Amino acid sequence: MKVDVLLGLQWGDEGKGKVVDVLTPSYDIISRFQGGPNAGHTLEFDGKKFVLHTIPSGIFQGDKANLIGNGVVLDPAIFKTEIDKLETAGHDLTGKLFISKKAHLILPTHRLLDAAYEQAKGKEKIGSTLKGIGPTYTDKISRTGVRVGDIDINFEAKYKAAVDRHKQILDTYNFDYSNLAELEKVWFEGLDTLKRFKFVDSEQMINSAIKEERKVLAEGAQGTMLDIDFGSYPFVTSSNTVAAGACTGLGIAPNKIGEVFGIFKAYCTRVGSGPFPTELFDEMGEELRQKGHEFGSTTGRARRCGWIDLVALKYAVMINGVTQLIMMKSDVLDQIETIKACVAYKIDGEETEAFPYSIEGEVEPIYAELPGWKTDMTKMTNEDEFPEEFNNYLAFLEEQLEVPIKIVSVGPDRDQTIIRYND
Numbered sequence: 001m002k003v004d005v006l007l008g009l010q011w012g013d014e015g016k017g018k019v020v021d022v023l024t025p026s027y028d029i030i031s032r033f034q035g036g037p038n039a040g041h042t043l044e045f046d047g048k049k050f051v052l053h054t055i056p057s058g059i060f061q062g063d064k065a066n067l068i069g070n071g072v073v074l075d076p077a078i079f080k081t082e083i084d085k086l087e088t089a090g091h092d093l094t095g096k097l098f099i100s101k102k103a104h105l106i107l108p109t110h111r112l113l114d115a116a117y118e119q120a121k122g123k124e125k126i127g128s129t130l131k132g133i134g135p136t137y138t139d140k141i142s143r144t145g146v147r148v149g150d151i152d153i154n155f156e157a158k159y160k161a162a163v164d165r166h167k168q169i170l171d172t173y174n175f176d177y178s179n180l181a182e183l184e185k186v187w188f189e190g191l192d193t194l195k196r197f198k199f200v201d202s203e204q205m206i207n208s209a210i211k212e213e214r215k216v217l218a219e220g221a222q223g224t225m226l227d228i229d230f231g232s233y234p235f236v237t238s239s240n241t242v243a244a245g246a247c248t249g250l251g252i253a254p255n256k257i258g259e260v261f262g263i264f265k266a267y268c269t270r271v272g273s274g275p276f277p278t279e280l281f282d283e284m285g286e287e288l289r290q291k292g293h294e295f296g297s298t299t300g301r302a303r304r305c306g307w308i309d310l311v312a313l314k315y316a317v318m319i320n321g322v323t324q325l326i327m328m329k330s331d332v333l334d335q336i337e338t339i340k341a342c343v344a345y346k347i348d349g350e351e352t353e354a355f356p357y358s359i360e361g362e363v364e365p366i367y368a369e370l371p372g373w374k375t376d377m378t379k380m381t382n383e384d385e386f387p388e389e390f391n392n393y394l395a396f397l398e399e400q401l402e403v404p405i406k407i408v409s410v411g412p413d414r415d416q417t418i419i420r421y422n423d
């Protein structure tokens with residue numbers, strides 16, 4: 001038995017939460033392997049909508065085990081708000097949510113450091129979600145982090161040592177942390193909620209599951225273009241969002257990875273700073289934003305919108321070894337006369353289809369144009385109903401990306417998902 005991985009191929013917010021929820025009935029364990037509450041994964045079903053930040057998206061489909069893996073960074077304060085909302089809506093996760101002892105804790109001072117670093121960057125801001133992600137991973141790599149497993153072992157001393165160190169840094173930035181006591185109060189209440197759940201040796205749990213032929217789905221956060229190594233550095237997040245991240249973020253050997261589901265929008269969005277070659281600054285960009293409700297699930301910020309970028313997507317398919325593609329938000333393009341797809345970049349007068357070292361500076365996208373389908377896709381239930389132009393768009397993308405598109409999403413609801421059987 002192998003672990004399947006589902007991850008974003010663009011700059012995040014591709015619709016990972018929705019598809020993980022749809023696929024959950026075929027799996028026994030759903031696990032997050034990296035990122036933290038910078039993620040916002042939206043699920044809609046039965047007229048209800050939930051946004052998950054730390055908790056895996058497999059919690060609404062029966063009693064599947066959901067695991068927060070060692071590669072995740074976890075903020076107890078945000079975790080508590082998620083749990084409270086779910087419990088108010090009648091979803092009790094006791095007994096089905098497991099947390100890796102090796103996951104690192106986001107402390108209140110990590111969030112303050114995130115804000116201090118961003119402020120100091122001035123115009124060069126990353127556009128961080130300010131959830132403390134970067135500083136927490138920094139401590140992990142510096143070998144000074146505090147882990148979930150530490151909660152039971154000499155926790156107070158470890159917490160204090162970290163906070164004292166963070167305060168010294170904040171002082172050098174002249175950053176006001178007079179609200180720390182307030183943040184800590186909420187954080188320690190969160191810690192009490194966290195302690196109600198089972199802390200596990202998650203790598204043992206996953207590998208035993210594999211041995212027992214139980215099926216595991218690994219849920220990515222962010223997207224490939226935000227990966228710390230392969231994204232548009234430095235405008236990236238602080239973890240490996242790519243398929244390899246599932247190995248280190250869960251303790252799975254590379255030969256245990258099975259399918260890699262690569263998920264992308266029929267167009268492209270990005271939230272926060274950084275280069276975005278196909279970004280649209282005109283009415284078309286605004287149309288995509290309004291029709292696609294492109295406002296951040298975590299911060300509410302307007303997402304930047306543009307045409308699909310096949311140079312970046314091909315790169316993402318390569319880095320991740322994608323075996324199946326999933327196309328989201330097809331319905332957002334329903335009324336567009338002519339759809340554009342970037343097939344190459346022109347940089348310094350030279351055309352390239354290979355994703356370059358840097359996409360900062362002048363990158364001119366070269367577009368192919370395809371006729372739109374001018375059809376309401378939202379009510380479709382079967383691929384036989386697809387209009388010819390839509391099938392042509394799919395065929396064009398498959399030819400470019402050399403991987404089949406197996407699932408097409410035509411609306412935010414769980415039911416608005418079409419599995420394709422024709423290869």
Ligand code: GDP
Pocket residue numbers: 008012013014015016017018039040041042043044291292293297328329330331332409410411412413
């Ligand atoms: P994630 O971070 O990858 O899980 O994606 P987000 O939840 O941040 O953003 C995706 C947004 O698109 C959410 O508001 C979803 O409800 C919505 N969505 C997902 N699939 C579709 C679709 O096929 N059509 C439309 N119109 N909206 C969708």
Ligand code: IMO
Pocket residue numbers: 008011012013014035038039040041126127128129130131132133134220221222223226235236237238271272273297
């Ligand atoms: P999901 O899982 C979209 C972006 C931020 C910022 C950069 C660094 O919902 O797809 P960070 O807080 O990680 O230091 O921010 O990464 N970013 C996301 N953009 N979707 C996300 O997650 C994101 N998580 C972080 O906007 O540009």
Ligand code: MG
Pocket residue numbers: 012013014039040041042297
């Ligand atoms: Mg999101």
